[in-house]
Amino acid sequence: MTRSLPIDRIPVVVAVLLLALLPMLPVNEYWITQLNFIGIATLVVLGLVLLTGVAGLTSFGQAAFVGIGAYSTGYLCVVQQLSPWLGLLLGLAVTVVFAGALGLLTLNLSGHFLPLGTIAWGVSLYFVFGNTQALGKYDGLVGLPPISIGAFALDTGRSFYYFLWGIVLLSALALSRLLNSRTGRALRALKDGTAMPEAMGINTFRTKLIAFLLAALVASIAGWFLAHYQRTVDPSVSSLRASIDYLFMAVIGGVSSIGGALAGAAATQILDDRLQVWLPKLTGSEGHYEVIVFGILLVLLLQSANRGLFGLLAGWATQRPRRVTPDALPRSDRPTSQGPLLRVRGLTKQFTGLTAVDGIDFDVHAGEIVGLIGPNGAGKSTTFNLIAGALPPTSGTVTLNGRPVTGWSARAIAHEGLARSFQHVRMVPEMTVLENVALGAHCHGCAGVLAAVLGLDKREEQALLNDAAAHLVRVGLAAHMHEPAGNLSLGSQRLLEIARALSTDPALLLLDEPAAGLRHAEKLALAEVLRALSAQGIAILLVEHDMDLVMNVTNRIVVMEFGRLLLSGTPREVQASPAVRAAYLGTEV
Amino acid sequence: MDPSLAGILLVDGLTHGVIYVQLAIACVLIFSVTRIAFIALGEFVTFGALSLAALHDGRVPGTLWLMLALAFASVLLDAAGALRRHEPLVRVTVAAVRGLSLPILIAVVVYWGSTRGWPLWANSLLALAIVTALGPYTYRLAFERLADASLLTLMIVSVGVHFVMTGLGLVFFGAEGSRNPSYWEGATIAGSLRIANQALLTAIVSILLVVALWLAFRFSLRGKALRATAIDRFGARLVGISPARAGRLTFAVAALLAALAGLLAAPGTTLFYDSGLVIGLKGFVAAVAGGLLSYPAAAAAALGLGLIESFGSFYASAYKEAVVFTAILPVLLWLSIRHRRAGGEA
Numbered sequence: 001m002t003r004s005l006p007i008d009r010i011p012v013v014v015a016v017l018l019l020a021l022l023p024m025l026p027v028n029e030y031w032i033t034q035l036n037f038i039g040i041a042t043l044v045v046l047g048l049v050l051l052t053g054v055a056g057l058t059s060f061g062q063a064a065f066v067g068i069g070a071y072s073t074g075y076l077c078v079v080q081q082l083s084p085w086l087g088l089l090l091g092l093a094v095t096v097v098f099a100g101a102l103g104l105l106t107l108n109l110s111g112h113f114l115p116l117g118t119i120a121w122g123v124s125l126y127f128v129f130g131n132t133q134a135l136g137k138y139d140g141l142v143g144l145p146p147i148s149i150g151a152f153a154l155d156t157g158r159s160f161y162y163f164l165w166g167i168v169l170l171s172a173l174a175l176s177r178l179l180n181s182r183t184g185r186a187l188r189a190l191k192d193g194t195a196m197p198e199a200m201g202i203n204t205f206r207t208k209l210i211a212f213l214l215a216a217l218v219a220s221i222a223g224w225f226l227a228h229y230q231r232t233v234d235p236s237v238s239s240l241r242a243s244i245d246y247l248f249m250a251v252i253g254g255v256s257s258i259g260g261a262l263a264g265a266a267a268t269q270i271l272d273d274r275l276q277v278w279l280p281k282l283t284g285s286e287g288h289y290e291v292i293v294f295g296i297l298l299v300l301l302l303q304s305a306n307r308g309l310f311g312l313l314a315g316w317a318t319q320r321p322r323r324v325t326p327d328a329l330p331r332s333d334r335p336t337s338q339g340p341l342l343r344v345r346g347l348t349k350q351f352t353g354l355t356a357v358d359g360i361d362f363d364v365h366a367g368e369i370v371g372l373i374g375p376n377g378a379g380k381s382t383t384f385n386l387i388a389g390a391l392p393p394t395s396g397t398v399t400l401n402g403r404p405v406t407g408w409s410a411r412a413i414a415h416e417g418l419a420r421s422f423q424h425v426r427m428v429p430e431m432t433v434l435e436n437v438a439l440g441a442h443c444h445g446c447a448g449v450l451a452a453v454l455g456l457d458k459r460e461e462q463a464l465l466n467d468a469a470a471h472l473v474r475v476g477l478a479a480h481m482h483e484p485a486g487n488l489s490l491g492s493q494r495l496l497e498i499a500r501a502l503s504t505d506p507a508l509l510l511l512d513e514p515a516a517g518l519r520h521a522e523k524l525a526l527a528e529v530l531r532a533l534s535a536q537g538i539a540i541l542l543v544e545h546d547m548d549l550v551m552n553v554t555n556r557i558v559v560m561e562f563g564r565l566l567l568s569g570t571p572r573e574v575q576a577s578p579a580v581r582a583a584y585l586g587t588e589v
Numbered sequence: 590m591d592p593s594l595a596g597i598l599l600v601d602g603l604t605h606g607v608i609y610v611q612l613a614i615a616c617v618l619i620f621s622v623t624r625i626a627f628i629a630l631g632e633f634v635t636f637g638a639l640s641l642a643a644l645h646d647g648r649v650p651g652t653l654w655l656m657l658a659l660a661f662a663s664v665l666l667d668a669a670g671a672l673r674r675h676e677p678l679v680r681v682t683v684a685a686v687r688g689l690s691l692p693i694l695i696a697v698v699v700y701w702g703s704t705r706g707w708p709l710w711a712n713s714l715l716a717l718a719i720v721t722a723l724g725p726y727t728y729r730l731a732f733e734r735l736a737d738a739s740l741l742t743l744m745i746v747s748v749g750v751h752f753v754m755t756g757l758g759l760v761f762f763g764a765e766g767s768r769n770p771s772y773w774e775g776a777t778i779a780g781s782l783r784i785a786n787q788a789l790l791t792a793i794v795s796i797l798l799v800v801a802l803w804l805a806f807r808f809s810l811r812g813k814a815l816r817a818t819a820i821d822r823f824g825a826r827l828v829g830i831s832p833a834r835a836g837r838l839t840f841a842v843a844a845l846l847a848a849l850a851g852l853l854a855a856p857g858t859t860l861f862y863d864s865g866l867v868i869g870l871k872g873f874v875a876a877v878a879g880g881l882l883s884y885p886a887a888a889a890a891a892l893g894l895g896l897i898e899s900f901g902s903f904y905a906s907a908y909k910e911a912v913v914f915t916a917i918l919p920v921l922l923w924l925s926i927r928h929r930r931a932g933g934e935a
Contacts, residue, residue, distance in 0.1 A: 295752030
């Protein structure tokens, strides 16, 4: 597609060429061996990059999946005398079963249960391998055949090298494609909690499970390679030490970059090898001293909190901005029932000892802008969270578009046509503005992992991004489209949230203090945007402190005080009300 | 299974269980105060037991030198930090001298006492002193700078610490395991059951320890400060509780609990330099069963784990460890279901 080579692809091309040419040079067999081990480790670390660096989860059990891959093929080849290819399939199948079960158990608990679960499970598996007669106990299985492709056996270091590195590079390419896809954006949104992606209608549990499964599967493939390269399998492949080595490689490589995975694997492998030679000479005795050095390095590296030794070299920064053409927006015609779009009746939320929201009633009609105001602590944001499904109400009902949605999850409510912004901006700072907005359009796409990896999602991607771009134009952020979202000013970040909410194609928009941090001109522009949206039939519920804005744009205002409804009326009525004035300023004595 | 065999397995399981109780409590304590899932806890267990073995043989344990080295490093870092904040030199010097006085005192007593053939209980106190002191220095050097880091980072760091400590364990104690002499020989006969006195002692010490901890958390100012930090780190800081100090104190208590567990366990099992991981993880499995929050639930789970282990080793001795660690899966399932019912995001 591209005629000239973009500058950011040059290091990748050079690396690939080097890898391809190296075995043809008269290099020592020792280096081929090292590179083969590095390639195997890189596969595992690529999985960790996805899991830890991108999705913010971690596993201390990757070596257990390597072990499953290795023992599956070992058992089939040595004990059952079957083909290594069947071994690969068996390994992948067993991995899916175990990783799926572990993921189902731990992924909806908070983040540290997955690593704890995987540690315990990994240690357990190690003992199973070491004590099972059919798997050769602690001696393991020996005499595995080499992998053969057709009649060609990969029994030399160099032939194995080409096959292995071919797969490694393909995996890296697949991962890079995945990260720049619809699923990839959802994965990258996981790191800072699940509230925002869930509000965009993204199933975060499913997304986490995908990351965990993919990481486990590449580890299993690495185990298959390892078994047929060493031609033996023993329990040490699945030890906790091995799991930590992989994690160490990922940390050294900067955790979040694909290039870092390779660099980290290479640095660790070579350092480990050298230390095993140097340290005994230095200390004059045998022992696993390299463990001490690795441990100290790991601690120091994390304390200095940089992006890994090689973090600056590469990354998914290699992606080029996609060309987008902001389309005219197709609007979905949501079937509108008779009566109000949003109906809130007797909504109540009690926290222990405090009734934050106490029997609130109000309606919002299609195309209407309703302001929700009140002094600090009146319960506005809580009301907001109850409607959006971020908190379950104690009692009362919420009806959206004629359907009772009380107590539904934020995701289900998002699918019903409600979109929200957050009081404290929630976005993915490393993603571009455009990508952040495209998160909102997640539900309008359907391309999965496979489509992304095979590049079959191009048309849908283009449509999603064009759509997102159109919403950016609408809120006036078109000029910043390809910047990282973290670079935006606070005011622009709030506009980004509005654009993101719009790209879910909502019937009702809940905005939590959208004008906070905006400059005067930006506020005027915001008011224009809100009016235009309401003219298109979108209903807006606005929590806001800026009275000018509220009085200017709203059709109706709901005033809250101490969790109760104080007054509901037109801006003029509210302004005239002595009760409202007293609530804000106190009564005259 | 005949009842006398069941009785033996029961006693055996509970004996291991009370040791896991100490570790589970230490895990919950560390996690709730500092948010660290401290994988290396088991190393304090082996360090305690193996240090005692060395002292009992009339040798100075390598852990002493480690403790001194970490103490000097901690004090140096503290002093450097204070100087950078332009604190007066006199005050910095006084703080440094004060900080070094205890570790040096311990070192002198150990060095002097190790060749004198002191009785077992005296050597045990020395071993406890060394390992307890290791705790806060470990926190100071590995974790204090990372107090605000993510759970994930803290966990990976704790694994790094685990590797350093295991590696050093090999250097200090060699690859051979050791089994310490019993504190209380003989056995007590209760009905058809024969309970080793050592097991009784273990149970008594554990119970006393749990009660003492409970009292300390309930009534002492420092205990209350730790509880406050566990409930709300930021709030505790606002009322003048230093998170760094809370972290160091927590690690001291946890190291003491773990080392004591090691001393109590060592007469019953042979411990090697690398036995710590599996022992510590058992404490963790129990702590996870308590959601890493609840002390009573963690303690109950620890006793249960001891029973699973002893009955498991009877039915499938080769898979004993595998059975114990697989026990975490139903626990996670239960936590997961409960979490889904609560319907919230943790």
